[in-house]
Amino acid sequence: MSADAGTRAVSELLERSHRLGADPRNTNYAGGNTSTKANVPDPVTGDDVEVMWVKGSGGDLGTLTEPGLALVRVDRLRSLVGVYPGPEREDEMVAAFDYCMFGRGGAAPSIDTAMHGLVRCTNVDHLHPDAGIALATAADGEALTRECFGDTVAWVPWRRPGFQLGLDIAAIQAEHPEAIGCILGGHGITAWGDTSDECEERSLRIIRTAEAFLVAKGRPDPFGAVISAHAPLEPEARRARAAEIFPLLRGLASTDARQVGHFTDTDVVLDFVSRERLFELAARGTSCPDHFLRTKVRPLVVDLPGDAPLEELVARIRELHAAYRDEYRAYYERYATPASPPMRGADPAIVLVPGLGMFSFGRDKQTARVAGEFYVNAINVMFGAESVSTYAPISEEEKFRIEYWELEEQKLRRMPAPKALATRVAFVTGGGSGIGAATARRLSAEGACVVIADRNVESAELIAKELGGPDKAIFVSVDVSSPEAVAKAIAESVLAFGGVDLVVNNAGLSISKSLQDTTLEDWDVQHSVMARGSFLVSQASAKVMMEQKMGGDVIYIVSKNSVFAGPNNVAYGAAKADQAHQVRLLAAELGEFGIRVNGVNPDGVVRGSGIFAGGWGAQRASVYGVEEEKLGEFYAQRTLLKREVLPEHVANAVFVLASSDMDHTTGLHVPVDAGVAAAFLR
Ligand SMILES: NC(=O)c1ccc[n+]([C@@H]2O[C@H](COP(=O)([O-])OP(=O)(O)OC[C@H]3O[C@@H](n4cnc5c(N)ncnc54)[C@H](O)[C@@H]3O)[C@@H](O)[C@H]2O)c1
Numbered sequence: 001m002s003a004d005a006g007t008r009a010v011s012e013l014l015e016r017s018h019r020l021g022a023d024p025r026n027t028n029y030a031g032g033n034t035s036t037k038a039n040v041p042d043p044v045t046g047d048d049v050e051v052m053w054v055k056g057s058g059g060d061l062g063t064l065t066e067p068g069l070a071l072v073r074v075d076r077l078r079s080l081v082g083v084y085p086g087p088e089r090e091d092e093m094v095a096a097f098d099y100c101m102f103g104r105g106g107a108a109p110s111i112d113t114a115m116h117g118l119v120r121c122t123n124v125d126h127l128h129p130d131a132g133i134a135l136a137t138a139a140d141g142e143a144l145t146r147e148c149f150g151d152t153v154a155w156v157p158w159r160r161p162g163f164q165l166g167l168d169i170a171a172i173q174a175e176h177p178e179a180i181g182c183i184l185g186g187h188g189i190t191a192w193g194d195t196s197d198e199c200e201e202r203s204l205r206i207i208r209t210a211e212a213f214l215v216a217k218g219r220p221d222p223f224g225a226v227i228s229a230h231a232p233l234e235p236e237a238r239r240a241r242a243a244e245i246f247p248l249l250r251g252l253a254s255t256d257a258r259q260v261g262h263f264t265d266t267d268v269v270l271d272f273v274s275r276e277r278l279f280e281l282a283a284r285g286t287s288c289p290d291h292f293l294r295t296k297v298r299p300l301v302v303d304l305p306g307d308a309p310l311e312e313l314v315a316r317i318r319e320l321h322a323a324y325r326d327e328y329r330a331y332y333e334r335y336a337t338p339a340s341p342p343m344r345g346a347d348p349a350i351v352l353v354p355g356l357g358m359f360s361f362g363r364d365k366q367t368a369r370v371a372g373e374f375y376v377n378a379i380n381v382m383f384g385a386e387s388v389s390t391y392a393p394i395s396e397e398e399k400f401r402i403e404y405w406e407l408e409e410q411k412l413r414r415m416p417a418p419k420a421l422a423t424r425v426a427f428v429t430g431g432g433s434g435i436g437a438a439t440a441r442r443l444s445a446e447g448a449c450v451v452i453a454d455r456n457v458e459s460a461e462l463i464a465k466e467l468g469g470p471d472k473a474i475f476v477s478v479d480v481s482s483p484e485a486v487a488k489a490i491a492e493s494v495l496a497f498g499g500v501d502l503v504v505n506n507a508g509l510s511i512s513k514s515l516q517d518t519t520l521e522d523w524d525v526q527h528s529v530m531a532r533g534s535f536l537v538s539q540a541s542a543k544v545m546m547e548q549k550m551g552g553d554v555i556y557i558v559s560k561n562s563v564f565a566g567p568n569n570v571a572y573g574a575a576k577a578d579q580a581h582q583v584r585l586l587a588a589e590l591g592e593f594g595i596r597v598n599g600v601n602p603d604g605v606v607r608g609s610g611i612f613a614g615g616w617g618a619q620r621a622s623v624y625g626v627e628e629e630k631l632g633e634f635y636a637q638r639t640l641l642k643r644e645v646l647p648e649h650v651a652n653a654v655f656v657l658a659s660s661d662m663d664h665t666t667g668l669h670v671p672v673d674a675g676v677a678a679a680f681l682r
């Protein structure tokens with residue numbers, strides 16, 4: 001054999017993984033793993049050695065790359081059977097995988113490595129398809145598996161992922177040479193094949209056969225009848241109500257650790273939450289081992305219709321949340337041993353509300369979204385299992401062992417420390433250009449979810465895309481001078497991320513005219529965008545912050561001109577002075593809610609500024625008698641530091657004000673003007 005055999009095996013494995021991972025019916029996000037084996041020359045001896053490429057810990061099949069594979073020597077992995085101390089100490093085998101690696105590099109081997117190595121076949125797929133898990137969690141799953149597949153697919157009773165599960169599967173495979181794979185009780189499926197194509201064909205055959213079996217044999221309405229009061233609200237009313245209660249839910253879900261939210265109101269979710277059996281089934285909890293860490297063992301289910309009077313709904317949600325926390329603590333205490341990791345937080349990750357949909361939470365947007373996706377997987381699983389049998393996931397004690405598994409705890413501990421603004425939702429007005437765009441970039445780089453709110457929706461969209469799309473940033477179209485538009489933009493932000501924590505009142509424009517030349521329209525437009533606009537945005541966003549009870553920041557991009565009086569600037573300067581005083585007034589009013597209000601006073605930010613490009617620059621240049629291109633330099637020379645101020649410098653100040661290092665500061669104005677003595681605050 002040559003090294004080429006390895007290259008070919010890897011490319012076939014990656015292609016197969018991508019095809020399997022691309023279809024959500026085949027496996028959940030980041031769930032499952034695939035492997036292949038081939039003989040390659042051992043650089044030490046020159047002899048052939050059998051190695052296995054297996055998807056490592058973390059990552060998703062759909063986007064698997066070679067560095068995501070662990071490379072293991074098959075002979076050494078199989079030799080572990082000789083030293084295996086038994087199921088009670090199987091976790092020790094994970095550390096032993098390090099001694100089975102073939103060379104350096106590649107991913108860390110996952111807990112499922114033993115299964116792939118011990119199965120006597122060149123290619124192995126282990127997947128978490130909803131239809132497969134439906135059979136795996138059906139009370140009579142073993143009999144149903146036989147009925148569905150005859151002898152071709154074996155049944156493996158529930159066992160926690162690990163070395164012993166690998167041994168179990170290998171033994172069953174040896175006993176059933178006719179089998180193409182197996183259903184793993186309470187868990188998922190595993191299939192094997194000599195070639196990559198054969199393995200893939202068998203995986204798909206198992207999944208599609210299970211799907212068809214469930215449809216053909218399934219009874220209608222396994223979730224019971226629709227409760228008419230719990231039927232989905234009309235889309236507009238639904239989203240409006242969801243936006244009204246999301247900040248409260250997010251605040252409650254963040255009691256132990258700050259969370260970002262995600263909202264799902266797809267048909268599958270709306271149907272489930274409208275049915276009679278919602279409460280009973282949701283209480284049985286989720287199913288697949290990789291669900292619990294993301295979704296917690298069970299969701300919080302609200303037992304009032306989504307369109308109940310708001311006060312009633314809010315009061316009930318608070319009660320249910322308190323009860324959820326008590327129950328979670330009791331669950332922890334029921335099963336924790338002295339060796340268990342400490343309790344991680346008792347708040348729900350999934351909240352279901354009849355008529356509205358599902359609210360899911362996580363430490364960032366992607367995690368919150370995936371938690372919701374996992375719960376949709378769980379709904380599909382419950383539907384399938386209940387349509388042919390009774391949904392009977394693994395016991396609560398087993399769920400606890402997985403949720404607080406030492407190996408999972410180690411994975412969590414290895415995660416990089418969160419960024420400074422992780423979990424914060426920032427709303428940047430005028431974020432499509434200049435200082436706003438630089439601020440959006442900086443806040444995003446520091447881990448915040450960002451809403452680019454701008455009247456110029458094309459530029460806002462560009463920046464949101466640049467920041468990485470909806471898991472990182474969204475754009476909303478808003479004219480900040482319109483109360484309706486502001487309310488709508490804030491509601492969109494809430495629906496996207498669960499709330500708002502950090503508002504940057506930056507939208508603005510500038511018209512430089514003398515007192516006599518300033519028209520009423522000039523005066524009004526500047527006051528309506530800057531004075532009125534930032535008032536409206538502060539008002540709408542502070543309401544959300546007060547409902548969240550998570551504190552917050554409001555930062556005004558004011559101007560040197562709020563304190564410095566020069567000619568030809570009456571409307572702009574007065575509007576900026578209005579904003580500057582809003583900072584102090586709101587700092588005084590919102591302090592009791594933990595909301596800090598601060599301002600930044602930039603000056604002479606020429607490069608990247610739409611204000612300067614749009615005529616103000618030419619006008620200022622002519623006032624000072626310099627060429628327009630030299631205006632930045634001219635301003636720099638006027639400063640104490642002789643430095644040009646760029647949008648990034650203003651963004652830096654916004655970050656510093658929002659960071660926890662400044663959490664005892666409110667009502668402050670920070671000049672970012674390279675030093676202008678005439679604008680010193682006094
Ligand atoms: N550039 C400077 O030297 C300077 C100095 C001091 C203060 N500022 C202030 O900084 C802020 C940003 O200025 P910039 O230089 O980045 O300007 P810019 O023109 O590059 O960006 C302003 C953004 O605000 C948006 N906007 C304008 N009116 C809006 C409205 N009604 N609703 C929503 N969005 C609106 C614009 O579409 C634009 O994307 C302004 O408040 C400005 O007064 C700028």
Ligand SMILES: [Zn+2]
Nearest residue numbers: 032126187188
């Ligand atoms: Zn699995």
